[in-house]
Amino acid sequence: MDLSNRAKNILGFMIFETLLTAYFLWHAKRLPADTPLLSEPMFELILAVILLSIIGGILVTAIVNGTKNKEAADERDKNIEAKADGYAYRTLVWSIGFFLAFLYASQGAEIADSPYQIKAILTSFTFTPLRVLSAMVLILWLAETVKYAVQLRLYRRGY
Amino acid sequence: MPSNFGYIVGAIRMTKTNITNQIRTLRFFANEMSQATLATKIGVTRQTVMAIEAAKYSPSLELAFKIAAVFDKDLSEVFEYPKSNQND
Numbered sequence: 001m002d003l004s005n006r007a008k009n010i011l012g013f014m015i016f017e018t019l020l021t022a023y024f025l026w027h028a029k030r031l032p033a034d035t036p037l038l039s040e041p042m043f044e045l046i047l048a049v050i051l052l053s054i055i056g057g058i059l060v061t062a063i064v065n066g067t068k069n070k071e072a073a074d075e076r077d078k079n080i081e082a083k084a085d086g087y088a089y090r091t092l093v094w095s096i097g098f099f100l101a102f103l104y105a106s107q108g109a110e111i112a113d114s115p116y117q118i119k120a121i122l123t124s125f126t127f128t129p130l131r132v133l134s135a136m137v138l139i140l141w142l143a144e145t146v147k148y149a150v151q152l153r154l155y156r157r158g159y
Numbered sequence: 160m161p162s163n164f165g166y167i168v169g170a171i172r173m174t175k176t177n178i179t180n181q182i183r184t185l186r187f188f189a190n191e192m193s194q195a196t197l198a199t200k201i202g203v204t205r206q207t208v209m210a211i212e213a214a215k216y217s218p219s220l221e222l223a224f225k226i227a228a229v230f231d232k233d234l235s236e237v238f239e240y241p242k243s244n245q246n247d
């Protein structure tokens with residue numbers, strides 16, 4: 001597949017951020033569910049993610065661009081980014097909305113005369129601060145991935 | 160109700176602009192100027208010139224004037240909007 005340098009950058013960062021999110025979620029899952037956010041294991045995990053994101057970002061840029069100077073964005077690049085940002089924003093808002101509704105329902109909100117025992121299903125899952133943080137990270141990853149996917153598609157078709 | 164899914168489907172649908180152009184022909188008569196040379200002269204990437212030439216991207220008015228200036232032509236000689244669409 002013939003990709004422009006900008007598309008390669010986007011693809012590189014999409015893969016890298018997916019791996020970084022998987023790293024965070026994998027380690028978060030291994031911690032006890034009731035781990036407080038202000039604790040030593042969480043501090044170590046967040047510090048590791050920050051360091052990995054800095055090192056990984058430099059590596060991806062170096063691998064994709066090599067010794068070439070990064071070309072300046074022209075009006076089409078800016079338009080594509082603005083359009084992709086719009087899709088990412090909608091994804092973020094909808095995802096957070098659904099998550100908050102799920103969170104609210106799971107905390108014991110009454111669902112009157114539900115034939116499917118929705119409340120029982122929802123309340124069987126306990127949201128701890130660590131799980132809420134993990135869900136937020138997942139939502140941010142989803143929004144970023146939508147942004148990158150839309151950008152790649154727009155670059156592929158012209159605009 | 161427009162869903163997020165609908166927006167995404169809208170983004171991936173193939174569309175072409177209604178504005179046609181003579182850039183390919185003008186490049187040919189300008190000593191077979193390459194897309195890269197034109198891109199450098201108007202300050203955009205070669206991919207953007209390709210997209211404009213294939214009528215997949217409508218340039219801004221400023222960029223359209225820059226392209227016309229490179230070929231020493233009026234804007235209407237480079238870009239054309241079909242009369243049937245002018246009442247839309």
